[in-house]
Amino acid sequence: xxxxxxxxxxxxxxxxxxxxxxxxHLGERLPATRRFIDFAVPLLFGVMLITEWELVxxxxxxxxxxxxxxxxxxxxxxxxxxxxxxxxxxxxxxSVLSGYVVGCxxxxxxxxxxxxxxxxxxxxxxxxxxxxxxxIVGVAPIAVMWFGFxxxxxxxxxxxxxxxxxxxxxxxxxxAAGHMERDLMRTYAATWGDEMRRLRxxxxxxFIFNALKINSTLALxxxxxxxxxxxxxxxxxxxxxxxxxxxxxxxxxxxxxVAAILGSTFYGVIAxxxxxxxxxxxxxxxxxx
Amino acid sequence: MTNTVxxxxxxxxxxxxxxxxxxxxxxTLQLKWVTQAQFAGYxxxxxxxxxxxxxxxxxxxxxxxxxxxxQIIAGGGADVIVDWMGAALAAREKGVPLVNIAQPYKNAxxxxxxxxxxxxxxxxxxxxxxxxxxxxxxxxxxFALANKHGLKTEGGPDGIKILQQSFDVQPLIQKQADxxxxxxxxxxxxxxxxxxxxxxxxxxxxxDMGENLLEDGLYALEPNLKDPAFKDxxxxxxxxxxxxxxxxxxHPEDAADIVIDNDTTGAxxxxxxxxxxxxxxxxxxxxxxVLDEAAYARTEKAVLDQKIITKKPEGAWTHDITDAALK
Amino acid sequence: MTKxxxxxxxxxxxxxxxxxxxxxxxxxxxxMNHSTVVAxxxxxxxxxxxxxxxxxxxxxxxxxxxxxxxxxxxLWRSTAGLAITSKRSLVYHxxxxxxxxxxxxxxxxxxxxxxxIGIVHQKVxxxxxxxxxxxxxxxPILAVAPMLIVVLNAIGISxxxxxxxxxxxxxxxxxxxxMVKGLRSPEAIHLDLMRTYNADDFKxxxxxxxPASVPYLFASLKVGIAISLxxxxxxxxxxxAAxxxxxxxxxxxYYGQTIQIWAALFAAAFLAGLxxxxxxxxxxxxxRLMGARPERRAA
Numbered sequence: 001x002x003x004x005x006x007x008x009x010x011x012x013x014x015x016x017x018x019x020x021x022x023x024x025h026l027g028e029r030l031p032a033t034r035r036f037i038d039f040a041v042p043l044l045f046g047v048m049l050i051t052e053w054e055l056v057x058x059x060x061x062x063x064x065x066x067x068x069x070x071x072x073x074x075x076x077x078x079x080x081x082x083x084x085x086x087x088x089x090x091x092x093x094x095s096v097l098s099g100y101v102v103g104c105x106x107x108x109x110x111x112x113x114x115x116x117x118x119x120x121x122x123x124x125x126x127x128x129x130x131x132x133x134x135x136i137v138g139v140a141p142i143a144v145m146w147f148g149f150x151x152x153x154x155x156x157x158x159x160x161x162x163x164x165x166x167x168x169x170x171x172x173x174x175x176a177a178g179h180m181e182r183d184l185m186r187t188y189a190a191t192w193g194d195e196m197r198r199l200r201x202x203x204x205x206x207f208i209f210n211a212l213k214i215n216s217t218l219a220l221x222x223x224x225x226x227x228x229x230x231x232x233x234x235x236x237x238x239x240x241x242x243x244x245x246x247x248x249x250x251x252x253x254x255x256x257x258v259a260a261i262l263g264s265t266f267y268g269v270i271a272x273x274x275x276x277x278x279x280x281x282x283x284x285x286x287x288x289x
Numbered sequence: 290m291t292n293t294v295x296x297x298x299x300x301x302x303x304x305x306x307x308x309x310x311x312x313x314x315x316x317t318l319q320l321k322w323v324t325q326a327q328f329a330g331y332x333x334x335x336x337x338x339x340x341x342x343x344x345x346x347x348x349x350x351x352x353x354x355x356x357x358x359x360q361i362i363a364g365g366g367a368d369v370i371v372d373w374m375g376a377a378l379a380a381r382e383k384g385v386p387l388v389n390i391a392q393p394y395k396n397a398x399x400x401x402x403x404x405x406x407x408x409x410x411x412x413x414x415x416x417x418x419x420x421x422x423x424x425x426x427x428x429x430x431x432f433a434l435a436n437k438h439g440l441k442t443e444g445g446p447d448g449i450k451i452l453q454q455s456f457d458v459q460p461l462i463q464k465q466a467d468x469x470x471x472x473x474x475x476x477x478x479x480x481x482x483x484x485x486x487x488x489x490x491x492x493x494x495x496x497d498m499g500e501n502l503l504e505d506g507l508y509a510l511e512p513n514l515k516d517p518a519f520k521d522x523x524x525x526x527x528x529x530x531x532x533x534x535x536x537x538x539x540h541p542e543d544a545a546d547i548v549i550d551n552d553t554t555g556a557x558x559x560x561x562x563x564x565x566x567x568x569x570x571x572x573x574x575x576x577x578x579v580l581d582e583a584a585y586a587r588t589e590k591a592v593l594d595q596k597i598i599t600k601k602p603e604g605a606w607t608h609d610i611t612d613a614a615l616k
Numbered sequence: 617m618t619k620x621x622x623x624x625x626x627x628x629x630x631x632x633x634x635x636x637x638x639x640x641x642x643x644x645x646x647x648m649n650h651s652t653v654v655a656x657x658x659x660x661x662x663x664x665x666x667x668x669x670x671x672x673x674x675x676x677x678x679x680x681x682x683x684x685x686x687x688x689x690x691l692w693r694s695t696a697g698l699a700i701t702s703k704r705s706l707v708y709h710x711x712x713x714x715x716x717x718x719x720x721x722x723x724x725x726x727x728x729x730x731x732x733i734g735i736v737h738q739k740v741x742x743x744x745x746x747x748x749x750x751x752x753x754x755x756p757i758l759a760v761a762p763m764l765i766v767v768l769n770a771i772g773i774s775x776x777x778x779x780x781x782x783x784x785x786x787x788x789x790x791x792x793x794x795m796v797k798g799l800r801s802p803e804a805i806h807l808d809l810m811r812t813y814n815a816d817d818f819k820x821x822x823x824x825x826x827p828a829s830v831p832y833l834f835a836s837l838k839v840g841i842a843i844s845l846x847x848x849x850x851x852x853x854x855x856x857a858a859x860x861x862x863x864x865x866x867x868x869x870y871y872g873q874t875i876q877i878w879a880a881l882f883a884a885a886f887l888a889g890l891x892x893x894x895x896x897x898x899x900x901x902x903x904r905l906m907g908a909r910p911e912r913r914a915a
Contacts, residue, residue: 024740038743045744065363065383066767123629126889127637133842133888135849137758138865138881142874145459145680146648149452165839172835210797214790214839217753224756228354229869230460233451240759242453245376245425246597247359247383249763256755263754264747282803323867351858353866356762364770457872462652479872483678484659553858555704556867556876 005059009052016048068250077254083239084258091236092262094151095223099158104215106159107166108208114167115174116192125171132164136225144230154235157226162215169211173204206281209274216270220263313346314522319358319367321505324351324552326537326565327474328371328505329544330393334533336547343525349551354456357425359385362510368519369526374503374588375597376426381605382598386511389503389606391527391614393534395574395581397501399430401493402461402480403468409491412438412498417446421454421461421469430495430502431470433591437500458483468493474568478561502588504572506580511604520610528614531578538573541566579611638684642674648681649673682875690879703859706883712860714887716776716848720783721841727784728791728840729833735792736799736825737817746796753789757782758850765851779851779860786847787840794836798829827906834899841891849884861887 020041027037050070056062057069064072077084114121140157147153177200185195227237236255243251278284320328331349334340340347350367352358358370359380369390372380377387401420403409409418412434422431432442441448452466458479460466471477473494480490495501507527513519537544545562585606592598653672657663674683682690694706701708731749734741761782768778802824810820849862861884868876 020744021740024743028739041740041743042745042747045748049748063363063384065360065380065385066763066770119629120633121629122626123631123633126630127633129892130885130889133845133885133892134881135846135862135865135884137846137849137853137862138869138877138884141455141869142877144455145463145874148463148465149460210793214793217750217789220754221756221758225758227453228758230455231453233453237756237759238453240756242424242428244759244762245357247357247380247385252759256759259756260751260754264751267750267754282801285804353853360762360766361769364766366766366769455869457869459872462655483872484656486659489659553703554863554867555702555709556864556873 002059005055008059009055012048012051012055016044020044065247065249068253072250073253073257076248076250077257080251080254083234084254086234087236087239087255088258088262090151090232090234091154091223091227092220095154095226095235096158096219096266098151099155099223100162100215100219102155103159103162103219104166104212107163107211108170110163110167111170111174112196114171121171125168128164128167131160134160136161136222137229140226140229143226149230149232153230154223154226158219158222161218161222165214165218166208166211169207169214170204173207174200176207177203205274205278209270209278212270213267213274216266217263220259220266224259313341313344314525315346315348316340316369316522316526317348317350317367318526319350319356319361319370320352321358321371321373322352323554324548325475325557326545326548326562326569327472329537329548329566329569330530330534331371332533332547332551333537333544334529336550337533337536339529339532340526343529345522345525345529347526351553354425358508359387362387362508368513369507369509369523371505372508373426373429374506374585375429375592377506377508378589378592378602378605379426379429379597381602382600387508388511388514388604389506389580389585390509390514390523390610391507391530391578392503392580392584393507393531393576393578394503394505394572395576395584396572397430397495397504398473398568398572399427399495399501399504400471400473400477401431401468401495402471402477402485403491403493404461404485405489405491407467407491409468412493413440415440415449415468417448418467419450419452419465421452421466423454423456423470427470429592429595429597430500432595432597433502434495434498434500436595458485461485474565474572478564478568500591501584502591503580503584514607514609523610524613527578527610531614534573534578537566538570541570577611577615579608579615580606641681641684645679645681645683646670646673649676649679652676652680678872678874680874682878686875687878687882690875691882694879695883706861706864706880709859709861709864709880710883710887713845713848713852713862713884716779716851716860717783717841717844717891719776720780720847721787721844723780724784724787724840724844725791725837728788728836729795731788732792732795732799733821735796737821749789749792752785757785757847758853761850761853779848782851783844783847786850787844790836790839790843791833794832794839795829798832799825801832802828830902830906834895834902837895837899838892841895842888845884845888845891 023037023041023044027034054070057067062069068076110124114124136157139160140153143153143156143160147156181199181203182195185199188194190198223235224237224240227235228241231238236259240252240255243249243255275284318331320331322328324332328349331347335347335349350361352371357376358367358372359376361367362370363380363385370387372387374389377389381387408414415435415438420431422428435442435449442451452460454460454466454469456476458469458471458476461469461480462483469476471480481487507530509523514523541563544566545559548562548566549557549559589602589605593601650669650673653669653676656676657669673679674686676682679686691706694704698705698707731741731745735746736742764782765774765778768774768781799821806824807820810824813819815823849860849865852858852860852862853866861880864880865877865884868874868880
């Protein structure tokens with residue numbers, strides 16, 4: 001019996017991997033199918049992961065409170081859709097979005113200010129290093145103490161977490177414009193504002209988007225972890241923590257799944273924007289590998 | 290050459306087994322929370338050599354906020370755990386066959402405290418106010434209480450707004466909650482220190498209200514209990530542990546010192562642990578470790594009524610171990 | 617043009633900013649702790665003169681916002697004031713956390729680089745893995761860590777490795793993202809040049825892609841090492857919070873010892889800052905060895 005399970009696991013892994021390779025080569029030969037293939041291959045890979053998971057937990061009899069099978073998780077999720085939705089609104093819409101916008105905005109502004117003053121730059125950056133390294137499991141209880149149990153404390157934690165990556169990357173981006181281009185701007189007698197708008201900001205976009213992408217996952221994790229330390233009785237982090245305590249591991253994984261889908265969608269939306277805005281960067285241009 | 294190696298290997302193996310025969314029996318205990326005087330009996334039993342005298346080599350693993358002892362024992366990380374009956378019954382229904390083998394804590398230390406000059410004077414006043422509640426298995430008594438008084442827990446003017454309380458008294462001090470949960474032996478002391486002395490608090494003791502559910506007890510897995518050697522280990526363990534608890538009750542200063550020595554985080558203070566051990570002594574009462582069936586029945590009913598479990602549990606406790614230990 | 621001087625260019629700005637922050641901090645502590653002081657006075661039936669009330673804000677046992685001198689005093693007490701091997705010493709706890717951090721960081725960097733190389737060179741890996749790598753980071757590790765540790769203990773892996781694995785999980789992502797971008801950053805014209813040299817993938821990698829990705833690598837390493845520290849701290853929680861800076865943080869918060877929390881926080885941040893500094897120095901060393909010239913002060 002165990003041998004059968006093992007054979008099935010190996011078989012599916014090999015089969016789907018082969019299929020993925022085949023599809024990718026197909027996509028290269030038939031450019032028309034490329035968009036479909038770009039979508040299908042990761043999906044297939046994901047299907048393989050989930051099937052293997054199901055086989056391992058069912059086949060080897062893994063106890064549910066250690067690791068539930070995907071089918072069990074799906075059933076639990078289907079039965080708890082209103083709860084999941086309520087949690088998403090609390091965590092993502094209220095905490096993450098507000099904290100993300102404020103944190104990234106502040107980081108961007110701080111980078112602009114620092115750019116004007118070399119003194120501030122040399123003073124603030126090392127400290128920014130320090131602040132960004134404050135571990136969230138220490139900051140979260142303090143934020144709850146100061147801002148209360150609701151979404152405001154979570155947004156505060158996110159602001160703290162996203163500020164520094166945004167600052168560092170924007171600052172690196174503003175420095176990325178080449179010397180020749182900057183000299184050109186001087187010959188045009190461009191003001192600081194003009195130079196920013198026409199040269200430095202456009203050149204900084206790849207770096208800024210880098211930060212925006214990193215911050216998108218940081219923000220979601222920050223909100224969820226912060227909810228472990230005090231929350232009203234809804235929110236993804238709260239649900240994960242309490243259902244874990246009740247050993248409803250299926251519900252825990254359902255929430256984790258929701259968080260993963262949310263985070264990936266958020267990241268994907270930002271990546272889409274990135275492709276449009278930084279179409280000129282080598283890593284985005286097609287035909288260059 | 291190979292012959293010599295084989296001979297040496299065999300000799301070595303035999304020597305090792307000889308050692309093995311003399312070694313004490315290993316046992317791992319998973320605590321429900323961090324190293325503190327709440328578990329003094331076990332630390333005392335280890336430090337004073339009671340376990341060694343019974344031929345046991347006990348490894349005590351501290352718990353914490355993200356640790357569910359039920360998961361640890363299910364994953365094979367412990368042989369016996371400290372847990373509360375409500376959580377253990379829930380785990381039993383989820384497929385972890387926990388069985389209560391001893392119940393050192395006779396009384397419950399869970400309480401709700403509110404500022405005396407606040408709006409809450411009786412349980413019915415909870416309606417429309419914010420109450421801090423602990424989760425991770427500690428919410429069962431509260432929901433049972435609310436259920437009994439017909440109070441809804443969804444918030445709004447007609448119900449109780451629940452805050453997931455962290456493990457300190459900040460929500461009370463910061464006025465973020467109208468009432469919070471405390472353990473008599475821990476957070477209550479923190480409240481006292483913050484200036485909320487007994488006369489400034491309205492206290493709802495679960496014990497006084499008759500809603501006390503069984504707290505710290507020892508649990509093991511049912512399949513393991515069928516093994517006579519393992520059962521014998523447990524008997525010796527319970528005997529030594531109860532001896533440790535007796536010593537801790539009679540010598541609180543010593544016990545506090547032992548707990549501090551065993552605390553690897555270095556965060557405990559002697560005065561707080563002394564306070565804790567004295568309060569814990571009150572909760573131990575005159576218990577010899579034998580489970581009180583009436584208290585069990587009350588806990589089981591509360592958990593069933595609150596739909597934490599759906600079926601009446603069978604065989605969730607046994608007197609076998611304590612009977613043999615106290616002989 | 618004035619000669620660049622380390623003191624004027626690095627030390628003075630930082631010190632000025634720190635001084636400004638400290639002043640602001642004392643003022644903030646005044647306001648934030650005021651209500652606690654007043655409430656405490658009321659509860660304990662003590663009478664404070666207004667100025668004494670203000671002073672008391674800086675000397676509370678469990679303040680909402682500890683004053684800088686309180687934090688410094690606690691830091692000093694737990695580092696220099698104790699033997700390094702004492703269980704109360706922050707140095708001891710810092711070492712416990714650091715060992716897990718370094719191991720996890722090493723594993724994560726290695727794994728990240730290998731993955732990035734695979735993604736850049738193998739289309740299949742790129743198309744199938746990249747979305748899942750991103751999705752993996754959205755799984756809140758603090759939720760998964762306890763389960764992960766229980767499972768690992770069940771197969772017999774305990775101690776340093778589970779905590780290091782959590783650090784690995786967190787730190788491999790910035791490395792992968794940065795390296796993929798870096799390995800793909802050479803201009804098309806340079807890649808064409810390599811084609812004219814009939815260079816195979818391996819040569820292109822060693823001579824062009826890898827050197828071009830070094831700045832991206834170090835940027836990611838800086839982020840990665842800070843995140844590894846956080847991962848190690850997070851990993852300490854499910855293991856019973858027995859030792860390490862995370863354990864200290866948590867036990868401080870159980871007993872409402874806010875000063876202890878802040879001291880541990882600062883110790884962790886200081887450690888992270890130190891680690892990032894070390895990475896920064898190694899970056900400058902590597903860049904100098906690779907022949908990069910320090911950039912002239914921009915106009």
